[in-house]
Each structure stands twice: as C-alpha cells, then as structure tokens.
Amino acid sequence: MADAAPPSKSRDLDKLLLRPGNLVGPSFEPGVQLRDDLQEYAKVLVVGAGGLGCELLKDLALSGFKNLEVIDMDRIEVTNLNRQFLFRLEDVGKPKAEVAAKRVMERVSGVNIVPHFCRIEDKDIEFYSDFNIIALGLDSIEARSYINAVACSFLEYDSDDNPREETMKPMVDGGTEGFKGHARVIVPGVTPCFECTIWLFPPQVKFPLCTLAETPRNAAHCIEYAHLIKWDEVHSGKAFDPDNPDHMKWVYDEAVKRAELFGIQGVTYSLTQGVVKNIIPAIASTNAIISAACALETLKIASGCSKTLSNYLTYNGVEGLHTKVTEFVKDKDCLVCGPGVLVELDTTVTLQKFIDMLEEHPKLLMSKASITYRGKNLYMQAPPVLEEMTRSNLSLPLYDLMDKVPKDILHVTGTINKDNKKSSGLRKLRVIFKGIDGVTDMDMAGGA
Amino acid sequence: MAEPKTKYDRQLRIWGEQGQAALEKASICLLNCGPTGSETLKNLVLGGVGSITIVDGSKVELGDLGNNFMVDESSLGQSKAKCVCSFLQELNDAVKAKFIEEYPEALIDTNPSFFSQFTLVVATQLVEESMVKLDRICREANVMLIFARSYGLTGLVRISVKEHAVIESKPDHFLDDLRLNNPWPELRGFAEAIDLNVQDPVAHKHIPYVVILVKMADEWIKSHGGSLPSTREEKREFKELLKARMVAMDEDNYKEAIDASFKVFAPRGISSDLQQIIIDSCAEVASNSSDFWVMVAALKEFIANEGGGEAPLEGSIPDMTSSTEHYVNLQKIYQAKSEADFLVIEKRVRNILKKIGRDPNSIPKATIKSFCKNARKLKVCRYRLIEDEYNNPSLPELQKYLTDEDYSIAVGFYILLRAVDRYAANFNSFPGQFDGGMDEDISRLKTTAVGLLNDFGCNGLTLTEDLINEMCRFGAAELHAVAAFIGGIASQEVIKLITKQFVPMSGTYVFNGIDHKSQLLSLY
Numbered sequence: 001m002a003d004a005a006p007p008s009k010s011r012d013l014d015k016l017l018l019r020p021g022n023l024v025g026p027s028f029e030p031g032v033q034l035r036d037d038l039q040e041y042a043k044v045l046v047v048g049a050g051g052l053g054c055e056l057l058k059d060l061a062l063s064g065f066k067n068l069e070v071i072d073m074d075r076i077e078v079t080n081l082n083r084q085f086l087f088r089l090e091d092v093g094k095p096k097a098e099v100a101a102k103r104v105m106e107r108v109s110g111v112n113i114v115p116h117f118c119r120i121e122d123k124d125i126e127f128y129s130d131f132n133i134i135a136l137g138l139d140s141i142e143a144r145s146y147i148n149a150v151a152c153s154f155l156e157y158d159s160d161d162n163p164r165e166e167t168m169k170p171m172v173d174g175g176t177e178g179f180k181g182h183a184r185v186i187v188p189g190v191t192p193c194f195e196c197t198i199w200l201f202p203p204q205v206k207f208p209l210c211t212l213a214e215t216p217r218n219a220a221h222c223i224e225y226a227h228l229i230k231w232d233e234v235h236s237g238k239a240f241d242p243d244n245p246d247h248m249k250w251v252y253d254e255a256v257k258r259a260e261l262f263g264i265q266g267v268t269y270s271l272t273q274g275v276v277k278n279i280i281p282a283i284a285s286t287n288a289i290i291s292a293a294c295a296l297e298t299l300k301i302a303s304g305c306s307k308t309l310s311n312y313l314t315y316n317g318v319e320g321l322h323t324k325v326t327e328f329v330k331d332k333d334c335l336v337c338g339p340g341v342l343v344e345l346d347t348t349v350t351l352q353k354f355i356d357m358l359e360e361h362p363k364l365l366m367s368k369a370s371i372t373y374r375g376k377n378l379y380m381q382a383p384p385v386l387e388e389m390t391r392s393n394l395s396l397p398l399y400d401l402m403d404k405v406p407k408d409i410l411h412v413t414g415t416i417n418k419d420n421k422k423s424s425g426l427r428k429l430r431v432i433f434k435g436i437d438g439v440t441d442m443d444m445a446g447g448a
Numbered sequence: 449m450a451e452p453k454t455k456y457d458r459q460l461r462i463w464g465e466q467g468q469a470a471l472e473k474a475s476i477c478l479l480n481c482g483p484t485g486s487e488t489l490k491n492l493v494l495g496g497v498g499s500i501t502i503v504d505g506s507k508v509e510l511g512d513l514g515n516n517f518m519v520d521e522s523s524l525g526q527s528k529a530k531c532v533c534s535f536l537q538e539l540n541d542a543v544k545a546k547f548i549e550e551y552p553e554a555l556i557d558t559n560p561s562f563f564s565q566f567t568l569v570v571a572t573q574l575v576e577e578s579m580v581k582l583d584r585i586c587r588e589a590n591v592m593l594i595f596a597r598s599y600g601l602t603g604l605v606r607i608s609v610k611e612h613a614v615i616e617s618k619p620d621h622f623l624d625d626l627r628l629n630n631p632w633p634e635l636r637g638f639a640e641a642i643d644l645n646v647q648d649p650v651a652h653k654h655i656p657y658v659v660i661l662v663k664m665a666d667e668w669i670k671s672h673g674g675s676l677p678s679t680r681e682e683k684r685e686f687k688e689l690l691k692a693r694m695v696a697m698d699e700d701n702y703k704e705a706i707d708a709s710f711k712v713f714a715p716r717g718i719s720s721d722l723q724q725i726i727i728d729s730c731a732e733v734a735s736n737s738s739d740f741w742v743m744v745a746a747l748k749e750f751i752a753n754e755g756g757g758e759a760p761l762e763g764s765i766p767d768m769t770s771s772t773e774h775y776v777n778l779q780k781i782y783q784a785k786s787e788a789d790f791l792v793i794e795k796r797v798r799n800i801l802k803k804i805g806r807d808p809n810s811i812p813k814a815t816i817k818s819f820c821k822n823a824r825k826l827k828v829c830r831y832r833l834i835e836d837e838y839n840n841p842s843l844p845e846l847q848k849y850l851t852d853e854d855y856s857i858a859v860g861f862y863i864l865l866r867a868v869d870r871y872a873a874n875f876n877s878f879p880g881q882f883d884g885g886m887d888e889d890i891s892r893l894k895t896t897a898v899g900l901l902n903d904f905g906c907n908g909l910t911l912t913e914d915l916i917n918e919m920c921r922f923g924a925a926e927l928h929a930v931a932a933f934i935g936g937i938a939s940q941e942v943i944k945l946i947t948k949q950f951v952p953m954s955g956t957y958v959f960n961g962i963d964h965k966s967q968l969l970s971l972y
C-alpha cells in the first residue's frame with residue numbers, strides 16, 4: 001500500500017534520511033531520530049561568507065542542518081553582487097557574515113546562524129573544537145592552511161600511532177576560479193590534509209624585478225613597475241593601499257606612461273586593478289556547483305546517508321564539462337596531520353627557552369609563539385591582557401607547567417618563516433621529557 | 449565608474465563586454481521552478497540576463513519550503529512561479545522578470561508557438577514524453593534548449609541545439625602560433641638581422657628564443673638536406689646544439705629555447721579538428737548559410753591558397769626573456785602577418801557573400817578579425833534530437849559504458865532515469881514516491897529497467913540491485929544540494945551557449961551524487 005506522507009518541510013530529505021539504503025556510509029542509521037539529531041546536535045561552521053560561503057549557508061540550511069555559524073572578516077563590496085546572492089546594493093559596507101546569516105534565517109525558518117565578524121585567527125582554538133564539521137569557502141591558501149592546522153590539531157594518536165576516530169574533525173573545502181573549481185573532503189588522520197597536498201596550490205609566479213625595471217615587455221610588467229617600484233620612489237614611506245581609488249589611479253597613470261615610453265600596448269584601468277589586486281575572476285554558477293558538492297558531502301559525513309567523496313573532486317567547464325574524482329594519499333610525514341613534531345626536552349627547560357627554541361627548530365621555524373596545553377594558555381603573545389596574565393609562566397619550567405606529565409601534546413601558534421615568507425600557523429608538538437623513568441621504561445618496552 | 453559595470457567586474461574578466469551584451473539581450477524561459485529550476489535561474493539573474501519568464505502551474509506546499517530557497521512561509525498556497533519570480537527580481541532589478549501560472553506540459557501540448565519568442569528554454573524536471581515533444585518544438589523554432597533534472601542523488605543535464613558554432617572557444621591550454629616550423633620571409637629576415645654571436649653578454653641573454661630557434665633551425669636545414677629534426681636522435685642533437693650556444697649558465701632565453709624546441713619539430717599544417725570543420729558539408733555555402741560557415745568557406749580557400757596549408761596567423765606571442773626592443777619589434781612582425789592574413793580572408797569572405805547573393809558587407813570586420821585570430825580553435829557542436837537518442841542510442845557506446853567500472857553507476861542512473869519515467873507512465877507515480885510498498889516498487893522498477901535495456905538489445909543483468917534499490921529510495925526527491933549542483937551546471941552551460949564563448953558540454957551529463965563519479969555519456 002502506498003501512503004501519502006503527512007505534509008512536512010522535510011518531504012524530500014526524509015527519503016534519504018528515513019529510508020534504509022544499500023549504497024550508504026558505514027554508520028548510517030536511518031530514521032526520525034537521525035533527522036532530529038541532525039537538526040538538534042549537528043553544528044557546522046562555515047568559514048567565509050563570500051561567493052562560496054553564501055551558497056554554503058543556503059545549501060546547509062536546506063539540507064537538514066539547524067545550527068550553523070559563519071565567520072568572515074570582510075565587508076560587502078559592489079563587485080560581490082554578481083554572485084554573492086544574499087547581498088543587495090544597500091548592504092555594501094556591512095559585514096558579510098552578519099548580513100548572510102540574517103538573510104538565510106529570514107527565509108529558512110527554524111535555522112539558527114551565528115555570525116562572527118572577525119579574522120579566523122582571532123578565535124581561540126577551543127572555538128573551532130565546538131563544531132562537528134567545518135566547511136571552507138575561502139579564496140586564500142593561507143587561510144585554508146590555518147583552518148586545516150587548527151582542525152588537525154585536535155587529532156590525537158593512540159600509543160600505536162593510529163589516529164583516534166573521536167578526535168577527527170572533518171572538513172569540506174571548496175575553491176573556484178572562473179569556470180573551474182574543486183571540492184574535497186578532509187578527514188584528518190584518514191584522508192590527506194590540506195598540507196599533505198599543498199603542491200596542488202603552487203605559489204604564484206612573480207615577475208623578476210629586473211624585468212620590471214629594465215626589460216618590460218607587456219602591460220602587466222608596466223603596471224607592476226608602477227605599483228612595486230615607482231610608487232616607493234615617489235611616495236617615500238607612504239604605503240600603497242589597493243582599496244584607495246586615488247592610489248590605483250596613480251599606478252594606472254604611471255603604467256600608461258611607462259608603456260608609452262617602451263611602445264607597449266594594453267594597459268587599461270581594469271587590467272591595472274586585476275594585476276595589482278590579483279583579482280580572480282568569479283561567477284555565480286561555478287560557486288553554486290562547488291558549494292553544492294561541499295554541502296552534499298557535509299550532509300553525508302554527518303548522516304552517513306550515502307558514500308562520501310574520496311577525496312578530491314575537480315570541475316572544469318571551460319571546454320565541455322569535465323568532473324573528475326582523484327583519491328589523493330596522505331603524506332605520512334606531514335607536520336600538520338601526523339602525530340606531531342617530536343620535541344625532546346630536559347625537565348629544566350623554561351617556557352621562555354622553549355619559545356626561543358621553536359624559532360630555531362628546522363621543522364617549525366616559528367617566531368612569536370603562543371603556547372596552549374590541553375586548552376590552558378601557558379603563554380599568549382596577544383591580546384595584552386592575556387599576555388600580562390601569562391607572562392609570569394615564562395620563567396617556569398615547561399615540565400611543571402605541563403603538570404609533570406612525561407609525554408604529551410602541546411599546541412603552538414605563531415609566525416612561520418618559511419622560504420622567506422611569513423604566515424600565521426599552528427603546530428602540534430609531541431613533547432617528551434628526557435630522563436623520566438616512566439618514559440624510558442615505556443620506550444624500552446616498545447623497542448623490545 | 450558606473451555601478452552596473454562594477455557589479456559585473458568579476459565576470460567581465462571572463463566573458464568581456466561582448467559576452468555580457470549577449471547575456472543582456474537574451475530572453476530565457478524556465479519550465480518548472482522547483483529548486484533545480486530556481487537555482488539555475490538565480491545564477492543567470494545574478495549575471496544579468498535580459499529577461500526571464502517562469503512557467504509553473506503549482507502552488508507552494510510545505511515540502512517546497514524544505515528544498516527551495518526562493519519560497520518561504522508567506523508563500524504557502526500561492527503560485528510557485530509568482531513567488532520565485534518576485535524573489536529573483538529582488539536579486540537584480542536590471543532583469544525583466546515575469547511568470548506564467550501554468551503547467552509546462554499543458555503549454556507544450558496546447559501552445560507550441562509560445563516557445564519561439566525565447567533565446568533559450570531551460571526545461572527542468574520534465575518526464576521523457578514532455579522532453580521529446582518540447583525538443584521537437586524548440587528544434588523547429590530554432591530555440592536553444594537545455595534539460596536539467598534532479599532525482600534523489602542523481603540527475604542529468606542535456607543540451608539540445610541543432611548546431612552551435614564557437615569562434616571564441618578560449619581553451620586553457622593551446623599551443624601558441626609561432627610558426628617556428630614554417631617561418632615566413634619577414635620573420636626569417638628579422639632573425640637574420642640579429643647576431644647570435646654578439647659579444648656583449650647582456651645583449652646575448654636578451655635575444656628572444658623565437659629568434660634563436662628560427663636561426664638554429666635554418667642552420668640545421670642547411671646542413672641536413674632541407675629537412676628539420678625529425679627522429680628522436682636528431683631532436684636530441686638539436687637541443688645539444690642550442691645548449692652549446694650558451695655563454696653563461698643564467699641565460700634564460702636559451703633555456704626557454706631548449707624547452708620550446710618541440711615547436712620547431714611540430715608538424716606543419718592544420719589540426720585534424722580544424723580539418724574536420726573545413727571538410728564539413730556546411731562549408732559548401734549557399735545563400736542561407738550562417739555567417740560562421742561563410743567564414744569557414746573563406747578560411748578553407750585561404751588554407752588551400754595563400755596560407756600554404758596553414759590557418760591565418762594568430763598574431764600574438766607569449767612573454768619571453770628578451771630586451772624590450774626585440775620583443776616589441778617581434779610583436780610587430782607577428783601582428784603585421786596576422787593583419788595581412790586577415791585582409792586576405794576578409795576579401796574572400798566579401799567575395800563569397802557576393803557570390804551567394806548576400807550583402808558583401810553583412811559580416812562586420814570585427815567578426816572576421818576575431819574569426820581569423822581564433823581560426824585554429826573553432827568548435828562546432830551538434831546535438832541529436834532527444835527522441836533519436838532515446839530510440840536509437842549508440843549500442844557500442846552503451847555496451848562499453850555498461851562494462852566500464854568508472855561508468856557503471858552513471859550509465860546505470862541514465863537507464864534508471866528513463867525507467868522511472870516509463871514506470872510513472874504505467875503506474876501514475878514514481879517508484880518509492882510514497883511510503884510503503886517499497887518491495888513491490890523495486891521489483892516493478894527492475895522489470896521496467898530490464899525491459900528498457902532489452903528494447904535496445906542490451907543485457908539487463910548489468911544493472912545492480914543496489915542501484916535499483918537506491919533509485920526507489922530516492923522516490924523522486926528533489927534534494928536542495930543536488931538541485932543546486934545540477935542548476936549550477938545548467939546555468940554554466942546556458943552562459944556558454946548565449947555568450948558563444950567557451951565550449952558547451954556534449955552528450956548527456958549524468959550526475960552521480962553517491963561518490964561524485966559523474967560522467968558525460970555520448971550515446972550518439
């Protein structure tokens with residue numbers, strides 16, 4: 001007998017969540033309970049409220065999730081309006097996270113979205129541990145790298161160096177450029193993390209300064225000359241601000257002059273903006289495709305209602321339509337999702353000495369480090385109140401600060417100086433204190 | 449700067465003012481505005497299409513609130529087309545948005561001429577019978593058509609257009625047109641005037657690689673009986689010769705020359721893709737030929753005559769290590785040749801137009817110029833009628849897909865998406881659409897799907913029980929995330945069709961939401 005189900009907002013989703021299936025995740029337990037738990041307990045953080053973030057919030061709100069939060073430090077600009085569909089012309093200048101959260105809540109009743117108008121680094125690590133899944137809608141490698149390190153920092157390994165499932169913080173990550181994009185699932189300890197496959201995002205090639213200064217050949221060379229060389233020559237000390245239209249106009253005018261001097265064509269205002277701000281072309285459709293794939297994977301991870309993407313989907317719509325799934329493998333020596341960088345210390349080493357060591361450590365190269373131990377701040381560089389509160393710890397032995405535990409995990413955040421480039425980073429360290437009986441015994445036993 | 453242009457800045461960088469103008473002129477009709485249709489239109493409205501007309505006869509129900517962002521509590525009981533239309537209008541007031549509260553199936557049956565007013569029709573969530581009818585109507589009226597359907601964790605997108613010719617295909621990676629294997633006299637002359645043995649080390653490392661390769665290839669030809677390096681050994685030897693000319697380790701121009709030496713070895717003449725286009729029967733033009741084919745006819749003449757087997761020169765060169773002076777002069781030489789080729793083709797186009805009884809100036813200069821610049825990258829896409837594909841799918845292809853592991857789920861879904869429509873025609877509901885009686889639905893769907901495969905002469909056992917079960921579990925659900933994905937793809941293809949830039953997909957795209965191993969099936 002076929003019965004019409006009573007009207008429900010969950011009409012379509014119920015088919016997937018309430019009915020048993022054959023091609024599903026191992027943990028799938030279909031039923032009303034699953035649907036209700038998804039609504040009540042599942043918490044998803046959306047990082048970024050731009051082209052992908054707006055779509056993600058809508059998609060997740062209509063995929064059975066009721067507890068969402070969104071974090072973004074940007075304000076709405078006119079150039080966002082061709083794709084960031086939650087924003088209107090009158091919203092220009094307002095924080096993206098706040099407007100996006102409000103708009104989705106207005107339209108999808110019962111959904112609660114908490115906006116955070118701040119930098120991702122402004123939140124402490126505990127903030128991130130609160131979510132079941134983190135969905136990334138970002139356009140920068142640095143930000144992805146940071147969130148990835150945070151999510152991986154929760155991962156703990158057992159004594160056999162196997163990752164512990166209950167400490168895994170899954171992420172879904174999307175990215176687009178023009179008609180191309182990717183969506184991926186990251187389960188720290190199981191799939192490669194962002195850092196394991198960092199080679200997928202090669203750094204941008206910069207023009208050599210000598211080309212700009214001596215042998216410019218195209219419009220971009222002239223623009224970068226005006227932007228990187230001429231600006232400093234003329235405006236001693238005044239920093240160039242890409243968001244200041246007067247600054248941009250100046251660079252454009254200088255670039256035009258230089259192009260004329262060398263007989264080079266093609267300098268336009270639009271190209272000047274594109275080169276100086278490194279503008280990535282973006283359209284609504286690609287963002288919609290990639291976000292939808294990410295939202296679907298989020299639903300599958302949270303409910304088990306189908307298999308999950310394993311683990312990297314690329315989309316290319318330039319010539320025809322190509323989608324491809326690649327199963328990348330973990331880098332077992334990864335500093336971020338591995339068991340952590342091993343540091344052996346004497347029990348007498350003070351926190352200050354330890355922080356100094358991090359700067360020299362070849363695998364870390366981290367300056368201005370802040371240190372947390374099991375959620376407790378041992379030393380914080382900022383804000384000033386916290387710095388003052390934790391300053392007295394600097395002279396104490398780390399061993400004492402770690403409650404005289406012979407072997408444990410520490411989290412350090414700070415500035416990583418790699419290849420002459422500075423970036424914010426977070427690292428997990430496995431600290432072992434030398435000369436403690438327990439450890440020696442254990443290691444002996446393990447080695448025997 | 450005016451607001452509208454700023455708003456579109458990020459997409460203008462992809463399809464330019466011309467592409468945007470084409471979008472703003474387009475009028476789009478959407479059939480059915482569930483989430484699949486609504487999301488397709490949303491992406492187009494944001495991009496600034498000229499006008500949209502939404503056709504949907506249904507009222508908003510509670511279930512729609514759970515999968516469609518364009519309706520909310522206040523829409524309950526109202527026309528879905530009206531609610532979706534008013535939300536979309538809010539997104540972009542430059543778009544003319546209207547709606548018609550009517551079921552698409554009814555329009556297809558009673559008012560086929562309705563569709564001829566549109567540039568393009570986006571038909572969502574239609575069953576096979578309506579798809580086939582609409583396809584005939586649009587093909588007859590020369591209206592572009594795209595089908596999109598979401599069904600549980602699967603779905604499809606299929607374009608149906610008689611012919612779509614692309615001049616600006618804008619491929620990501622395409623070999624530049626330097627003619628190092630076939631330099632023309634001016635390029636050779638330019639290279640000859642530059643001394644590779646110049647004493648000044650700064651000058652030596654700023655000779656562009658194009659010059660190095662032209663000269664070295666010339667030298668090689670003289671000592672090898674008039675032919676370029678062709679065997680592996682000869683190619684290696686040629687690279688060694690280049691290396692030997694370096695006077696310092698940091699000579700980037702020589703490194704670039706070694707890396708680019710394959711351009712010297714490349715075969716002369718046009719690609720097989722372009723060959724296919726110029727031998728197409730459409731290149732035999734008549735008075736009713738499209739501008740595109742008139743230009744192809746001119747191109748064909750050019751290749752056979754002035755071109756000496758080559759297409760017109762593109763005229764642009766990539767950046768390379770060089771002094772500014774050499775580079776700018778080199779650019780001028782390429783541009784001059786490109787301009788000369790264009791003038792020849794333009795003349796041929798005008799002559800052909802005259803010959804077929806058309807206004808010789810009816811094709812604008814700029815169009816011919818763009819055609820010449822992109823001559824090596826032309827694309828012609830043709831789509832079979834849905835009816836033909838459905839009645840006579842290419843059997844060898846189908847068999848190949850059914851036995852290929854990478855394709856098995858996608859082709860399974862393709863068959864099952866058709867089977868559910870047959871099922872619905874017989875039983876008045878989709879399998880699993882209502883709770884209860886699932887086992888019966890599964891066995892009926894299986895019988896239907898096997899029958900379908902047998903009709904093609906395929907073995908039905910290749911469809912797995914698991915997939916049939918899943919299809920019944922889906923119960924025709926339109927999940928928001930799947931609809932947003934399918935709608936995103938559909939809108940992307942619409943943009944390519946309207947702007948006539950980039951290459952639209954061929955075949956049928958079958959979405960596989962289980963593990964994302966979706967596939968493009970070419971069943972013709």
Ligand SMILES: [Zn+2]
Binds near residue numbers: 194197331334337
């Ligand atoms: Zn890793």
